[in-house]
Amino acid sequence: MPWNSANTAAHTGAAKPQFRPGAPLAWHDPRPWTYFDGEQAPAAPALRAICSCGWVGPTVHVIDRTRTVEQNEKALRDEWSRHASEAALEPANGVLTELIAMLNRLTVDDPRAALTMAGVLERASRDLQAAAAESARAAGDSWIVVGAALGVSKQAAHERFGKPGGKARMRPGPTPEA
Numbered sequence: 001m002p003w004n005s006a007n008t009a010a011h012t013g014a015a016k017p018q019f020r021p022g023a024p025l026a027w028h029d030p031r032p033w034t035y036f037d038g039e040q041a042p043a044a045p046a047l048r049a050i051c052s053c054g055w056v057g058p059t060v061h062v063i064d065r066t067r068t069v070e071q072n073e074k075a076l077r078d079e080w081s082r083h084a085s086e087a088a089l090e091p092a093n094g095v096l097t098e099l100i101a102m103l104n105r106l107t108v109d110d111p112r113a114a115l116t117m118a119g120v121l122e123r124a125s126r127d128l129q130a131a132a133a134e135s136a137r138a139a140g141d142s143w144i145v146v147g148a149a150l151g152v153s154k155q156a157a158h159e160r161f162g163k164p165g166g167k168a169r170m171r172p173g174p175t176p177e178a
């Protein structure tokens with residue numbers, strides 16, 4: 001059965017049978033891979049993850065028929081999940097790259113305006129980090145996961161976002177270190 005992700009309607013994933021290395025995967029074949037069991041149809045030796053956007057996962061998973069469908073699909077589904085998350089970030093990445101390039105030009109053309117904009121960005125970034133960390137924690141992510149997503153250690157993430165009424169929730173204003 002297909003995999004869906006909440007924030008990426010354009011990306012629907014599935015595990016598809018791979019009959020020979022390098023053989024094309026039949027996205028449009030509606031039959032589940034479990035149909036290819038050697039009785040109803042030729043047995044499929046392996047599976048790969050595929051997405052409706054055309055993406056094909058790198059991992060070839062050798063089917064272990066002593067295990068459940070979920071167990072056989074787990075690694076492929078995780079792989080597809082990462083793909084869907086990255087795809088969801090693409091539009092924001094494009095806009096950010098453009099904005100940063102624009103602000104870089106501003107540092108030469110109008111340095112004071114660039115400083116003002118950098119300050120606005122810094123405050124927006126702090127608020128975003130705090131809100132996202134709170135959502136991630138509410139969804140059950142550990143401090144290790146929150147820190148890794150932000151590119152800092154578990155301790156740093158906890159220090160920054162873990163304290164009630166801590167720095168993270170501070171509203172825009174003059175910063176003490178200014």
Ligand SMILES: [Zn+2]
Nearest residue numbers: 011051053055
């Ligand atoms: Zn996709």
